[in-house]
Amino acid sequence: MAEQNNDLVLPASLLDTDLYKFTMQQAVLQHFPGVEGTYRFTHRDKDVFFTRACFDRFQRSVSQFSKLQLAPEERDWLAKTCSYLKPEYLEYLASYRFKPEQIRLRFDPLPEDAEKDARGDGAARGHIKIDAVGPWQETILWEVPLMACLSEIFFTTVDTDWNYDGQEEQAYEKAATLLQAGCSFSEFGTRRRRSYRTQDLIMKAILRAQEDNPDAPGKVSGTSNMHLAMKYGVTPMGTIAHEWFMGVGALRGYPHANATALRLWEEVYPNVLQIALTDTFSTEAFYKDFLSDPHFARQWTGLRQDSGDPFVYAPRAKEVYQQLGVDHTSKTIIFSDALTVEKALKLKQQCDELGFKCAFGIGTSLSNDFRKASSNGKEKSRALNMVIKLSSVDGKPTVKISDEITKNTGDPATVRHVKAIFGIPITEKDEVIH
CATH class of the missing domain: 3.20.140.10 (nicotinate phosphoribosyltransferase)
Known part of the structure; x- marks a missing residue:
């Protein structure tokens, strides 16, 4: 800002x-x-x-x-x-x-x-x-x-x-570590950044780290922020988001909402922007449509993990691709859920062992990683843990049934209805509107 x-x-x-x-x-x-x-x-x-x-x-x-x-x-x-x-x-x-x-x-x-x-x-x-x-x-x-x-x-x-003390240096060190470990990553921090100045500092720092490590096997893929992508001459990055699946489900029906959403998206973007987000109604519900129509597994270039246990994700995705007879080593997994450098390094190692290509969208850990000034750097200054989600379309309530229950959003009655459609257990937390 x-x-x-x-x-x-x-x-x-x-x-x-x-x-x-x-x-x-x-x-x-x-x-x-x-x-x-x-x-x-x-x-x-x-x-x-x-x-x-x-x-x-x-x-x-x-x-x-x-x-x-x-x-x-x-x-x-x-x-x-x-x-x-x-x-x-x-x-x-x-x-x-x-x-x-x-x-x-x-x-x-x-x-x-x-x-x-x-x-x-x-x-x-x-x-x-x-x-x-x-x-x-x-x-x-x-x-x-x-x-x-x-x-x-x-x-x-x-x-x-x-305060801003050490922010640029901290981002530089994080980026250098990721680059040297062979990680391809993008800056995804706009929504929960501490300030515009912070995100701008971060972009300068990670691009300087790339310039200073020309032989590193990793890469700064770009940023999700369009203004900063233009300012720094880097690639704007992003994938399809939950609200697309949420809106399509409410408007076109839930039983095959994932397949419908992917098909409609292909009509707009027939050969680009085809990384599929899997967890809007749970990843297992997504895989039901994925397995029923091999076209999507063949056509789409990869998957995005955004909730649940990330270390379960790639092994399960490999199983699904193998069931469909699709070479998983040609596919990419994008990880974007509360990533830290340490988590990204471990996920990169796992994907290497499994044969997946992978990349990382890192948000809050870059654009809002601060310490309380009064603690001399010892105590973390918490970022705001906030979301703005699509809550209805055409008067119909929308829901998100994440792989992590604390990320569920929507009208409780609709959550229960959609869970029943996909065979997902209903819990007492479904009574809470998030």
């Missing part, structure tokens, strides 16, 4: 978001134009509180998002760099403006802080509610910049016990 005038925090540009938001927006425009789409914010750590001052600053910032628009040079860069974005889509994006009236914000003070909130000094603690409501093709772009904005405001308004 580059602009901070009069305490506002705004994206550096309309491109200051992740690639997958644009690729999915194009797919929504092609297949589901005009369908209503609602997104909802969840902060998973209930012992972390926002303040009224933080909320008010966030509200003021969001009200100014309508100022963002695609610059001519950005459109030219997109046309040159992302040939899969069609001219008619780029024309739509050039005319796109955020509509702050689509955002519904609410601050709920803690009961013990209600009187303090009434006094209006901004110090009252509480929870924030965020909904984005409007046409899916428009609301789809709110997720990433809203979270990046809120994180930066929180860490300059509520939690200020940190």
